[in-house]
Amino acid sequence: MTPPCIYRSLDPAKKEIRLLELLPAPPDKQIYASCRLSTVSLLDDKPRFAALSYVWGDPSVTNTILLNGIRWQVTKNLAEALKCLTPKAQKYHQWGGKTLWLWADAVCINQKNDPERSQQVSLMADLYSSAHFVYSWL
Secondary structure (H helix, E strand, C coil): CCCCCCCCCCCHHHCEEEEEEEECCCCCCCEEEEEEEEEEECCCCCCCEEEEEECCCCCCCEEEEEECCEEEEEEHHHHHHHHHHHHHHHHHHHCCCCCCEEECHHHHCCCCCHHHHHHHHHCHHHHHHHCCEEEEEC
């Protein structure tokens, strides 16, 4: 069965990237995090966001997250990082902040689209310098 497509095309001329909104933790303990993808331009008035730097780990060891309401497999390390950051994102929102946006390469880049992946990798220096802060997960 082909997985549903959750990625719309990005416009390289606008330096578009995808960001994750971490949603409240789902009640299903088998799902590590719930996220929603949004597209923004690095050239426009983008929202404050954090970049996540992490070790991918073994690609065959995965956990489930919800991505735009769809069950999505990600590496265990990414799932654990998102699970840990979800309460922080919710507190940020409760303290009067807006949405805490997060960039994580494995999810924010369509890994099955080679041209997009190459184009997005070329934006990584801009992306990390545009991030308001960077989380490291080892």
